Amino acid sequence: MDRNPPRSDPRAIVIGIGDYYVGTEPMTSIGLGSCIGLILHDTRLGIGGMAHIMLPESGGKRDRPGKYADTAVEILLKDLSKKGCTPKTLQAKLVGGAQMFANFSGNLSIGLRNVEAIRELLKKNGISVKGEDIGGTKGRTVYYCPADGFEIRIRRADGNCSEL
């Protein structure tokens, strides 16, 4: 297996803030702070999706579905079901939701609010959470290649790499 850190795969599709992608190709979300990288994977089909979620609720906005937890879960499920996945065959992993600075007002708990919103939506849709690497105070980069199975690689700001 390739042990290199996530950044070393130039083929990976970079999923920017508020973006999402569904398919079999390798994908990555770089520098997740309070954002969440939500990954849904279908082991049977070797297919999956990732969203780079910034906020818990869309409040009815539909222009950028990957940006909000509620619209992101919905669009990932919709696109994955077009490829033959069902909530029963899908599993989820969550990465991110850090709290990077405490001294500014306003956004104190946005990371954890994101996590809570996503957990609840997954539960509602009957999708089990297979792994989480969330919270803390440091940024993370996540790499996922659906064709290789549901092992995701995480690189942290302190240089530590791990698998989930």
Next chain:
Amino acid sequence: MTVLTPAQLDALSELGNIGASHAATSLSQMLMGEIEMTVPSVEIVDLADIYKHVTDEVSALAIFEMQGEIEKAGYVIFLMPLHSAIRMTNTMLGMADEDREINEMDESALNEIGNIMVSAFLDATAELLGVVMLPSPPVLVIDMGHAAIQQLLVEVACDVNEVVFFHTKLVCDQYAINGDLLMLPEIHTLSQILEMMDKLLNAHS
């Protein structure tokens, strides 16, 4: 988001230019070295493309809220790749060891550098606009540049998908130091700035 006219973009980059050159001058005084500065670019960047503008390399970020006459105005950030940050504090504190962890002394030096530069930046731009703008006390973050900026975007871009990004690169060849000065205004601040600039331009034409 409001689409900016070429004249407004020009005016904004001139504003950034004045601010950034004051910041660069104060940095060059602190380092006693020559600082080169790129022409500030004012870009409208889509959230999904932020990663093309801010690296996930581990950096030191001195982050300031813009405060003063404009409520909740946005942020100014001085970002340095970690090795540059250590070189910079070494230069200022007269040390040589580059291969070390960042310590409390570095952190307060970086906060101070950021503070002086960002104060100079805001003084110059605010004076031009005829308002009072001050930096908040700095928050220093050592983390992936993208991850830290992303958390600020939650504040300035929760209702929009594009941000206006003032970006200037500062380079000191003498000590191989480089840094980025970034301004992320809130959307309503930007319209206020544009309004003030329009008035200013009209008064001179």
